[in-house]
Amino acid sequence: MNSTMKNLTDNFSHLYQPVKTLLIYTKHTEEDTTSVYVESYDIGKLGNPINAHPLTVKEMLGLSAIFQSAQEFKTNFLRCRGVMPNKxxxxxxxxxxxxxxxxxxxxxxxxxxxxxxxxxxxxxxxxxxxxxxxxxxxxxxxxxxxxxxxxxxxxxxxxxxxxxxxxxxxxxxxxxxxxxxxxxxxxxxxxxxxxxxxxxxxxxxxxxxxxxxxxxxxxxxxxxxxxxxxxxxxxxxxxxxxxx
Known part of the structure; x- marks a missing residue:
């Protein structure tokens, strides 16, 4: 790893700490190719995944809010606040x-x-x-x-x-x-x-x-x-x- 990448990794690790990971399972059968099961893990003090459990409603709502916020942030660019200016x-x-x-x-x-x-x-x-x-x-x-x-x-x-x-x-x-x-x-x-x-x-x-x-x-x-x-x-x- 070069020094630039090491500095970026160190800065990222200092500012952001992992708290949760998701594992997504999909069902592959001729009858059903759309079923999805999501398993959630907490991240332990050593950085390892612990406490495996099905994704809860609270976690799902939190994840949905993040995606919704990201979409709104993305689409605000060049959106008009009111009536489209004539020019x-x-x-x-x-x-x-x-x-x-x-x-x-x-x-x-x-x-x-x-x-x-x-x-x-x-x-x-x-x-x-x-x-x-x-x-x-x-x-x-x-x-x-x-x-x-x-x-x-x-x-x-x-x-x-x-x-x-x-x-x-x-x-x-x-x-x-x-x-x-x-x-x-x-x-x-x-x-x-x-x-x-x-x-x-x-x-x-x-x-x-x-x-x-x-x-x-x-x-x-x-x-x-x-x-x-x-x-x-x-x-x-x-x-x-x-x-x-």
Whole structure:
């Protein structure tokens, strides 16, 4: 056993102590293949199974409560607390889980690294589509202000720190989204993480707009103009490509 495994085993043994073990018998006959008998053992001071007895009703109820709690904990992730928010486009809570949602054109705080020569401040941004799991975020831009449909063309998000496939480099931002996070909190957290992070560099030197991106954001922060959507570059994706 290597040192890492030994440390994990020692820590587990220190925090958790076995108290009970179950032995499950199944009946295998042509007439009956579904009967199950469960035998319960207590764990003695030396770690050996003792006091064998049929699983009691109290033990069964306790075991059922554990399974029910685990199921509720699992399914709370991305569950809505109330009415489904209008901005949500798609939710897949299975396995790793992810959500896709939309935000209309808005004015937001924008933070830029000093090296870019752009003063941080509020600026107007285009409508956006967001796709996120617990640890990864992708963003895209939309022309206009209408809520997208399946065949709506997605455009490159006109920001620094975003790759050509939409994936966001979050830098040193600490992402903390728990397995029990509800849908409303999930979308709000990701929007907060994104807008509160510092834009610092282009990904792979790709310019997501048709003019100088530094000059674009210098003007957006310095003025009150609506984001010029004619500068957006289309991606090869439509909205339905995100539902995978």
């Amino acid at each position: 949500v486009l798609y939710v897949n809570p299975e396995q790793a889980g992810y959500a896709v949602w939309y935000t209309p054109p808005q004015e937001v705080p924008l933070y830029f690294a000093n090296a870019l020569g752009i003063k941080s401040g509020k600026g107007k941004v285009p409508a956006m589509v967001w796709k996120a799991g617990r640890e990864e975020l992708c963003v895209y831009a939309l022309k206009g202000h209408r809520k997208p449909v399946a065949n709506t063309v997605l455009h490159h998000a006109p920001f620094f720190n975003v790759a050509t496939d939409g994936k966001v480099c979050m830098g040193t931002v600490r992402i903390n989204i728990g397995q029990e996070t509800r849908l409303e909190e999930f979308t709000a957290l990701w929007e907060k993480y994104f807008w509160n992070s510092y834009f610092s560099h282009l990904m792979g030197e790709f310019n997501p707009v048709t003019e100088n991106i530094v000059q674009l954001w210098q003007q957006q922060v310095a003025t009150d103009r609506v984001f010029p959507c004619q500068l957006l570059k289309p991606t090869r994706y439509t909205l339905k490509n995100l539902f995978v």
